[in-house]
Amino acid sequence: MGRSEKVILTNMCMIYDDNGRILVQDRLNPNWSGITFPGGHVDKGESFSHSVIREVYEETGLTIKSPLLCGVKQFQTTEDERYIVLFYKTNKFEGKLTSSEEGNVFWLKRENLYKYKLANDFDKMLEIFESDDLSEFYYNKESELLTVQLL
Numbered sequence: 001m002g003r004s005e006k007v008i009l010t011n012m013c014m015i016y017d018d019n020g021r022i023l024v025q026d027r028l029n030p031n032w033s034g035i036t037f038p039g040g041h042v043d044k045g046e047s048f049s050h051s052v053i054r055e056v057y058e059e060t061g062l063t064i065k066s067p068l069l070c071g072v073k074q075f076q077t078t079e080d081e082r083y084i085v086l087f088y089k090t091n092k093f094e095g096k097l098t099s100s101e102e103g104n105v106f107w108l109k110r111e112n113l114y115k116y117k118l119a120n121d122f123d124k125m126l127e128i129f130e131s132d133d134l135s136e137f138y139y140n141k142e143s144e145l146l147t148v149q150l151l
């Protein structure tokens with residue numbers, strides 16, 4: 001059996017500031033809509049670091065610096081591809097906040113997050129972004145039942 005497999009690579013970035021605020025995106029895509037962090041697909045041959053800087057710029061107008069890899073999410077798609085989301089965070093950014101057609105982006109106080117309609121399981125993803133002890137969000141599919149594991 002070959003060791004290669006089909007993989008879809010994406011990224012997502014938590015941008016935070018010194019006043020307890022985080023930058024969120026209200027995703028319009030009906031396929032996983034709601035409040036999440038900006039991010040998107042890694043282009044062919046692109047470095048992961050550059051891909052997250054590029055996606056954040058495209059979706060927020062901000063140029064981030066020193067994105068820190070802080071976790072990973074993965075699940076198997078219905079086409080049997082491994083869908084991987086690389087999690088990054090940074091509090092270094094500059095530029096003028098500008099939304100894209102992917103969804104409105106805005107700052108909110110971290111404590112007010114739960115007042116909004118979050119993307120499915122985004123609350124559990126956040127635990128990975130914010131934890132020093134966890135690094136993986138994994139959808140475990142056993143007997144047709146999908147359960148989240150934080151590892």
Ligand SMILES: Nc1nc2c([nH]c(=O)n2[C@H]2C[C@H](O)[C@@H](COP(=O)(O)OP(=O)(O)OP(=O)(O)O)O2)c(=O)[nH]1
Pocket residue numbers: 010011012029031032038039040041042073085102
């Ligand atoms: N479609 C989808 N995206 C997810 C899921 N979970 C998850 O973290 N994401 C994240 C990974 C990426 O940050 C982003 C990918 O969204 P997308 O497929 O709409 O891609 P995009 O348009 O933002 O990307 P791009 O075409 O600009 O490169 O959403 C999920 O279950 N489905």
